[in-house]
Amino acid sequence: MEWLVPVLIVGAVLVIVGIYLWATYNSLVSLNTRVDEAWSGITVQLTRRADLIPNLIETVKGYAAHEKSVLENVTRARSEVIAAQSPAAAGQAEGHLQQALKSLFAVAESYPALQASQNYLQLQQSLVDAEDKIQASRRFYNGGVRELNIKIRQFPNNLFANGLGFSAREFFEVEDQSTISQPPRVQF
Template sequence: MEWLVPVLIVVALVVLIGIYLWATYNSLVQLNVRVDEAWSGITVQLTRRADLIPNLIETVKGYAAHEKAVFENVTRARAETLSAAGPGAAGIAEGHLQQALRSLFAVAEAYPQLQASHNFLQLQHAFVDTEDKVQAARRLYNGGVRDFNTKIKVFPNNMFARGLGFTEREFFEVADSGAVSAPPRVQF
């Protein structure tokens, strides 16, 4: 009968460790899914913005047809944004697009008739709204990545999280922070 107490203690410890591992695994899965969902939100907003760009280009083109290089740069940056796979590539593409859009809006500022155009003003408002949504989606994604990465790194989760297939996620950061430190000016 003396052996029963140590066996019960060992069984209780194994059960407690099993419950802890089960709960931690489930919370890591939930955080991982939230990060995936947040990334999906970013891609939706980036696509929405990319869909606005051709209309914006065509509107500006009607007033400034001689600015061919600007339009080509914006189109190239738009394509790069749409084809970016993952936060790192999207961050680089985001920097390129911000620079190209800054040039496009600089061209638009030179044409007072364009600034008064109803279509341009509608596109401007839609673009500003989308930019706000991109930033909100980016904050949500980076917050989810922060929570997920923290959960993986804390003790004792760091001892088994990688063994269960969980690895740190990448933040969505713009590679050239100068490119977005002064976002495109869209107020005319």
């Protein structure tokens, strides 16, 4: 009968540890899934914006066909964004696209007829809307990554999180912050 007390204590400790591991694992799975969902939201918004760019290029090309290098830079940057598979690659591509769009809008300012085009104005408004949605998606994603990374790094979670297949995720940050500090200037 004396052995029963230590066995019950060990059993209770094991049950408490098991419940803790179960709850922690489930919360990590939940956070990981939320981050995956948020990344999916970012890719949807990046693709949506990328789909607008060919129409914008064609509209500008009709007025400024001799600005070939600017149009090629926008096309190249758009391809980088579409091909990006990780937050780091997407951040780098995002910086390139922002620079290219700034150049495109600078060229467009030289053509008053283009500025007055209803199609061009609608495309600009759609791009502004897409930029707003990308920023909202980026904030949601980075918030989820922050929560997940904190949970993984907290003690005692850090002792077993990697063993359970969870690792810290990278934030979606634009490589050169100056490219997004001033969004593309859109004038109506």
